[in-house]
Amino acid sequence: MTQQTESDRKWRNSTGAGLKRMCPQQRARHLAYAEPSKEAKGWMAASRQRIHARLAQQRAEREKSPQRVSDSKLHQDVLIGQLKAAEARNRIVQMRLQYQNLRARAQEINLMISCQPSAQSAVRLELLLLAQEKKTDIIDGLDQPQRQRVEEILEDEKGLTIIRG
Template sequence: MAGRESDRNRGDVTMCPQQRARYQAYSEPSKEAQGWMAAARQRVSAQIINKKFRQINNPAAAADARHNQLTAQLKAAEARNRIRQLRLRYQDLRAQEINLMISCQCNAQRAVRLEKLLPVRERKINHTDSMDQLQRQRVEEILGDEKGLTIHRR
């Protein structure tokens, strides 16, 4: 009964469970909980000491643990390589499909437009001009030809 009255004085009973948990997170744990935490810390430190002692007395176990770690690293590297190869294969298939779509266009103007809309490879944007003056003039001539007289494709 005395515990309930002290709870009511603090206002814990009127709090919702989330608020009570937040409030109690910053309060000191009970003596019983502190004892449990101390016992857990002692067990963990004893386990660590025991493990180090076994490694010193048994070098074969340490070598086996190192071998297992190297095996795990090798498997992870193989998995990364498989993912990289799958990504490259997907990009190549996508590039082939886009090239096929571009080559099947009825005229050069549509092919150039589609090529600009669907880049074969996703590249970083390079702001420098990759075409010389003659190439740029030729592309502008092709794009400006509304009737398709410059290049006729069948």
């Protein structure tokens, strides 16, 4: 127990020479818990004052300047624009996937119909499968050239048909 109190006393009352004899790790540990010097306390107080002065200046600028509100509104408008653009891109991707799925399904149906052993079973299968597809009645307002253009755009996975900057 006496050894512990002696080491505690040595730890607290280390002089400059004692600090120099310590290894860097011990010195760092000792200085981390030691009372800072007057010079260091002065620097810390000065930095605190600068921080408080800067915060007060920012508060005053915020209260005085109505332009700050318009800047935040502009920033908000930019964010809303970015969100709308992302949603539009997402809708285009979803439509492209849906189109590709429908096209692949149509190819699979045509393959199944062509692989039937007789013409009668092929016609029966075609009528059965096409009846399910016609349940979703979509009105198409596009004429033939417009439809070809839309299909060309949807099939273009790299986006080379429409170059966006």
